[in-house]
Amino acid sequence: MPTERATGRVALFATCLTDTFFPDTARAVVRLLERLGCSVEFPQDQTCCGQMHFNTGYRAKAVPLARNVASVFAGYDAVVVPSGSCAGMVRHVYPDLSVTPGPVYELSEFLIDVLGIEDVGAYFPHRVTYHPTCHSLRMLGVGDKPLRLLRAVRGLDLVELPAAESCCGFGGTFALKNADVSSAMLADKMSCVLDTGADVLTAGDNSCLMHMGGGLSRLQAGVHPVHLAEILASTEEEPWVTPLATR
């Protein structure tokens, strides 16, 4: 069994979306990190990183949220975020808002760069395709880290997603402000996903997965959107279970 790792104090930043809509992802992060020997804290006063406000042009309204994040997570040696987008916001935008963030890591970065683990001991017997979300790909530059983690998962059949690096069309309020363009982008992404024959679509961001999942659900495509953390947390003893129609 892994022993206590020398990672210092690790905090989970669940993000407002995951906390409210996708608690399974946050629970998976905790389970995974604890399995790998970290002890994880969840500061209760965390809320939202402020990205939606900032990206929609409400810069001043993002500032109190950024300050809250900075103060809630002050003093931790690592803050783990299961979202490339929110991690990118904290790391690359907070300095512009004159907020100094602590060391924030997107999940795959934390596993590979900090813990130095690629094989997290997961088991996931499904056909999976991976969509690199724009912000984890380009803003954070996580590169192939999520793929390296996925390749090491036992039982997992990884199939390449055509045009993987094309945006899914979410883009926060873009999905509402330019709903028609966003839907057209989503439709193309959906057809690429269906082409793979995968039964699970994964990514490192629940926001994009919510968008793509919304499209898959409308198509009744039978492809499940599953956050990377939930795949990595799945083991033979405690496997991921296909969600039923009701949650």
Next chain:
Amino acid sequence: MGDTARNPVTWLGSPAFPTAAKTALADDQLRRNLKHATGLIRTKRAGAVAELPDWEQLRLSGEAIKDDVLANLDTYLLRFEESVAARGGTVHWARDAAEANEIVLRLAREAGADEVVKIKSMATMEIGLNEALQAGGVTPIETDLAELIVQLGNDRPSHILVPAIHRNRTEIRDIFKAAMPGTEDLTDEPVELAAAARAFLRRKFLSAKVAVSGANFGVAETGSVVVVESEGNGRMCLTLPETLITVMGIEKLVPTWQDLEVFLQLLPRSSTAERMNPYTSVWTGVTPGDGPRDFHLVLVDNGRTDTLASTVGRQALRCIRCSACLNVCPVYERTGGQAYGSVYPGPIGAILAPQLGGDMHDKHAASLPFASSLCGACFEVCPVRIDIPSVLVHLRAKAVEAKPKYSPEAIGMAAMSWVMAGPRRFRAAQRLAVAGRLLSRGGRIRGLPFPGSKWTDSRDLPAPAKESFSAWWKRTRG
């Protein structure tokens, strides 16, 4: 005209982007054409760029040179003006579109021309020169093939590099047949189309007394002007007529010939995915007995010094108009260029047009910075490393500032910020959100009233979880 204060960089009467995009999206043929064309050039560009091991280094140099130019623009412009004058050229300064148009029209008339040939003229499209010339009794003839197609079709450009990217060859044949005498039997074979254009243009080249050109670069140290192109028509315009008038944005300078070397590598690979463009023409002042007898350079500001004043936004002036950002943009790929309502479409258009236009109270201009999912593909390919997403967000803030303070969106954003800045308020809101499950079936929400319908028209929305993660943590661990 009543509208003289308006900067023509955005087309008068253009609807806001979402509306224009909806129309474009409905055109299946357009979407197929664009998908094919942008997909092809995207792959080719990636290949051409991958050949150079020092590409990142070149991008950094390109960025640094342009930043130096922008930081010392006054100095370089004066040096440029001096060098041009020393070689027998005449420099004219134009604060805005109206001034620039007046200068060109006056020069054309003084040269006794009722027709001018044109090449590489983004800047002249920006200021609406063709319309101004026409109003003044001078007929402009575009000589770039794609621009000619746009002009003869009474159309508007839709791409920086391939202005007629939205037209297929059958449409082009019909345009030619209608506008060129002696083309009754024209087919839509590309070779025939090219030959028809060639015959048409030859006559124009040989008769025109005046040419109007744009410029890709101006070299400050020698007063040289550079045009890169693929067809060679530019070279005809630059050498045959007696008078050459070059219209150039003030930001197009590079300090020295050595700096030019960087851009002559960055530009062709980024724009046409070629190692080197087929024609590179450089001209410096006038040379007795060779080329034009008169050379006039019109340096156009038209919103550029205002753009320079913004520390975030000024990087848009580094743009070398390669169009790489258009070709990778998922929004452009689906809507085409005309939806942007400006000669500058795509990601660069979304940050350049509103800045040059300078009026965020204009609904159309204010919609452009939102025409992006902020996916960042444009920044990734930009040869001069313009951080387009950051400029978009910066301009979104400007657009919000120009809106009424109490718009529904502003109130909603303020309320959400207030709730989320207070952790206890946020937890309370989360508990309330669970009520949203009432709208759902099987954890999915399939239809919401407006504005939520903008989401649910094409995708489902998950219902909030029965128990949030934080509630779970508190219950089990807290």
